[in-house]
Amino acid sequence: MKKVTLQDVADHAAVSKSTVSQYLNGRYTYMGEQTKRRIEESIRTLQYQPNAIARSLKQKKTTTIGVIMANILHRVSTQTSRAIEDFCHAKGYHVILCNADDDSEKEKQYIEMLKAKQVDGFIIYPTASNEEMYKSLLDEKYPVVFLDRKVKALSIPTLTLRNEEAMDWAIEHLKNQGNESIAYISSPLTISPRTERYDGFLSSMKRHGLTIQQDLIYTDKLSDSTSFLKKIFSPGHFPDAILSSNDRSLVPVLDYLKKTFKGVPEHLSILTFDEVEYAEFFQPSITTVEQPAFEMGTKAAELLIDQIDHDGLQHLDDYYFGFQGKLNIRESSLKRGRD
Amino acid sequence: MKKVTLQDVADHAAVSKSTVSQYLNGRYTYMGEQTKRRIEESIRTLQYQPNAIARSLKQKKTTTIGVIMANILHRVSTQTSRAIEDFCHAKGYHVILCNADDDSEKEKQYIEMLKAKQVDGFIIYPTASNEEMYKSLLDEKYPVVFLDRKVKALSIPTLTLRNEEAMDWAIEHLKNQGNESIAYISSPLTISPRTERYDGFLSSMKRHGLTIQQDLIYTDKLSDSTSFLKKIFSPGHFPDAILSSNDRSLVPVLDYLKKTFKGVPEHLSILTFDEVEYAEFFQPSITTVEQPAFEMGTKAAELLIDQIDHDGLQHLDDYYFGFQGKLNIRESSLKRGRD
DNA sequence: CTGTTAGCGCCTTCAT
DNA sequence: ATGAAGGCGCTAACAG
Numbered sequence: 001m002k003k004v005t006l007q008d009v010a011d012h013a014a015v016s017k018s019t020v021s022q023y024l025n026g027r028y029t030y031m032g033e034q035t036k037r038r039i040e041e042s043i044r045t046l047q048y049q050p051n052a053i054a055r056s057l058k059q060k061k062t063t064t065i066g067v068i069m070a071n072i073l074h075r076v077s078t079q080t081s082r083a084i085e086d087f088c089h090a091k092g093y094h095v096i097l098c099n100a101d102d103d104s105e106k107e108k109q110y111i112e113m114l115k116a117k118q119v120d121g122f123i124i125y126p127t128a129s130n131e132e133m134y135k136s137l138l139d140e141k142y143p144v145v146f147l148d149r150k151v152k153a154l155s156i157p158t159l160t161l162r163n164e165e166a167m168d169w170a171i172e173h174l175k176n177q178g179n180e181s182i183a184y185i186s187s188p189l190t191i192s193p194r195t196e197r198y199d200g201f202l203s204s205m206k207r208h209g210l211t212i213q214q215d216l217i218y219t220d221k222l223s224d225s226t227s228f229l230k231k232i233f234s235p236g237h238f239p240d241a242i243l244s245s246n247d248r249s250l251v252p253v254l255d256y257l258k259k260t261f262k263g264v265p266e267h268l269s270i271l272t273f274d275e276v277e278y279a280e281f282f283q284p285s286i287t288t289v290e291q292p293a294f295e296m297g298t299k300a301a302e303l304l305i306d307q308i309d310h311d312g313l314q315h316l317d318d319y320y321f322g323f324q325g326k327l328n329i330r331e332s333s334l335k336r337g338r339d
Numbered sequence: 340m341k342k343v344t345l346q347d348v349a350d351h352a353a354v355s356k357s358t359v360s361q362y363l364n365g366r367y368t369y370m371g372e373q374t375k376r377r378i379e380e381s382i383r384t385l386q387y388q389p390n391a392i393a394r395s396l397k398q399k400k401t402t403t404i405g406v407i408m409a410n411i412l413h414r415v416s417t418q419t420s421r422a423i424e425d426f427c428h429a430k431g432y433h434v435i436l437c438n439a440d441d442d443s444e445k446e447k448q449y450i451e452m453l454k455a456k457q458v459d460g461f462i463i464y465p466t467a468s469n470e471e472m473y474k475s476l477l478d479e480k481y482p483v484v485f486l487d488r489k490v491k492a493l494s495i496p497t498l499t500l501r502n503e504e505a506m507d508w509a510i511e512h513l514k515n516q517g518n519e520s521i522a523y524i525s526s527p528l529t530i531s532p533r534t535e536r537y538d539g540f541l542s543s544m545k546r547h548g549l550t551i552q553q554d555l556i557y558t559d560k561l562s563d564s565t566s567f568l569k570k571i572f573s574p575g576h577f578p579d580a581i582l583s584s585n586d587r588s589l590v591p592v593l594d595y596l597k598k599t600f601k602g603v604p605e606h607l608s609i610l611t612f613d614e615v616e617y618a619e620f621f622q623p624s625i626t627t628v629e630q631p632a633f634e635m636g637t638k639a640a641e642l643l644i645d646q647i648d649h650d651g652l653q654h655l656d657d658y659y660f661g662f663q664g665k666l667n668i669r670e671s672s673l674k675r676g677r678d
Numbered sequence: 679c680t681g682t683t684a685g686c687g688c689c690t691t692c693a694t
Numbered sequence: 695a696t697g698a699a700g701g702c703g704c705t706a707a708c709a710g
Binding site: 342356361364396 | 703
Binding site: 007054 | 686687689
């Protein structure tokens with residue numbers, strides 16, 4: 001079962017290696033019909049398969065890209081990576097998927113391993129603190145695309161949701177449904193989507209003439225959020241609505257409500273960023289801000305492969321690509337029997 | 340920014356390539372202290388990074404494995420792949436993730452591309468109809484592990500949920516809760532988990548003395564299931580419980596119930612295979628049979644890397660590894676106000 | 679202890 | 695229209 005090589009094919013077809021190579025690379029132009037046939041047949045009978053490693057070494061191209069994601073367990077990441085994979089497959093590229101777990105050390109390690117593997121480019125969900133690494137990628141002219149998070153002051157194409165805009169729609173919708181006091185829950189404000197959403201929340205509240213109540217806002221580790229929830233969901237505080245900044249932060253909320261009220265109270269609106277699976281089957285169904293994950297993944301892959309095929313970063317007028325969120329209005333945010 | 344190579348380092352340190360290579364590969368044993376130092380420094384100042392492609396060509400090993408999954412959008416697949424990735428990363432292996440979409444043509448294509456890329460082994464969610472391909476992998480002594488689905492008569496390590504056992508627990512539980520007539524919904528019985536669950540359903544019903552009602556069973560395309568649901572949820576038929584064979588088949592059920600009854604009727608039990616996210620927050624929370632996805636992924640990776648490190652398939656007494664499901668009993672299957 | 683040499687499998691001028 | 699030769703970057707005997 002030893003591997004059959006170009007040489008074997010050449011021998012079998014009684015031609016030279018280079019001729020077979022020509023054939024493989026479609027340089028038929030001046031090739032004799034019978035030679036072509038003989039090679040074809042030899043390849044078939046020997047079950048020859050080119051060795052992509054050897055080819056890569058010579059051509060300095062692996063047709064493989066590296067994707068370093070925050071956490072593949074998040075639904076958005078999954079969808080994005082699926083879209084990336086689909087697009088790349090269509091273009092003849094392979095994808096090596098890595099999980100950085102929001103650990104910049106791990107991220108760095110991955111980038112290095114992938115460089116060693118000579119990937120042709122990177123799609124990265126950047127962690128907060130690895131700027132030097134990114135900069136060096138840029139210096140070495142590695143094609144890179146950032147997803148979901150912005151890293152300021154680097155000319156690297158970046159795709160994110162237009163968080164402030166989406167937040168504004170969310171607030172407007174909540175206001176239109178008669179919600180005045182709105183609680184906000186988020187994980188610590190470490191990465192750009194979180195800060196943008198939070199900032200957007202504050203400014204949009206102001207813009208809509210709603211008063212911001214500091215004691216209705218939580219931006220810390222979710223595992224410690226119970227006392228916050230207990231506080232705001234006690235008589236005297238009870239907000240009209242609670243806005244969750246992503247699908248993870250929705251969990252403690254639902255959990256608390258379920259345990260305490262055996263369901264969602266009639267007079268509380270819920271709205272969360274990120275589409276949650278089965279959102280429509282909840283009682284009440286949950287209003288969400290959905291990211292166009294497929295679009296974003298596809299676009300990221302497209303931008304990257306463009307860069308690769310054009311041999312390096314081409315100048316863009318704008319390195320930022322904002323994507324529109326979609327407000328999926330469901331029961332949880334509508335005026336129900338509340339009035 | 341041209342790549343710096345072993346040669347460059349050797350020149351800079353005034354030694355030969357091989358000495359540097361020795362150094363890199365930890366063959367210090369007989370190396371002079373100063374030489375070592377010089378090399379170290381040269382590597383640092385030149386920012387040398389070994390080219391894994393070149394190394395692979397020489398060593399015929401890529402420390403990369405290929406994973407071909409049915410569909411990365413499924414939660415179980417995601418978790419499994421995450422576990423695989425974690426394990427491999429710890430062992431210094433890389434993972435190329437591919438989506439076959441249950442399309443055996445695509446699967447074949449992927450296997451071929453990955454072979455060309457000289458991956459060291461495969462983890463595959465086998466589609467129904469690619470036996471020749473698997474057989475040839477085996478012939479070529481490629482390390483392979485199958486996940487989730489059985490392919491009969493091939494000596495390939497296979498990991499799946501013990502479907503019949505889990506089904507039996509589910510039925511027993513439903514019976515204990517006073518359910519007599521149980522409806523069953525599944526996608527077409529094309530792959531082993533589906534057939535095993537279905538067969539398990541039938542035999543377990545019998546074993547528990549419950550009568551199987553053919554008109555309460557659906558095993559066809561989910562998109563056409565509405566009329567079935569309409570039929571069984573009409574007066575005269577209404578089953579005590581409905582059992583969904585996976586997370587996908589739960590969707591039309593919830594959808595129908597939501598639209599028709601604005602929720603889950605008090606007198607209907609629901610139980611589904613596959614853990615669904617937020618299952619506990621449903622009203623009522625949903626009873627599920629959970630697969631130990633992380634365990635399975637980890638074990639799959641472990642078995643594969645074992646094979647790789649031991650240079651080929653080692654003989655196993657049993658190529659089948661069954662995993663125990665976990666019945667997450669929640670409100671949807673408990674006797675509630677029904678009696 | 680370190681350098682020389684010979685490939686790994688393929689691609690690519692350059693001759694013929 | 696085809697072949698010969700050199701090299702991609704690294705490793706692995708085998709000398710010295």
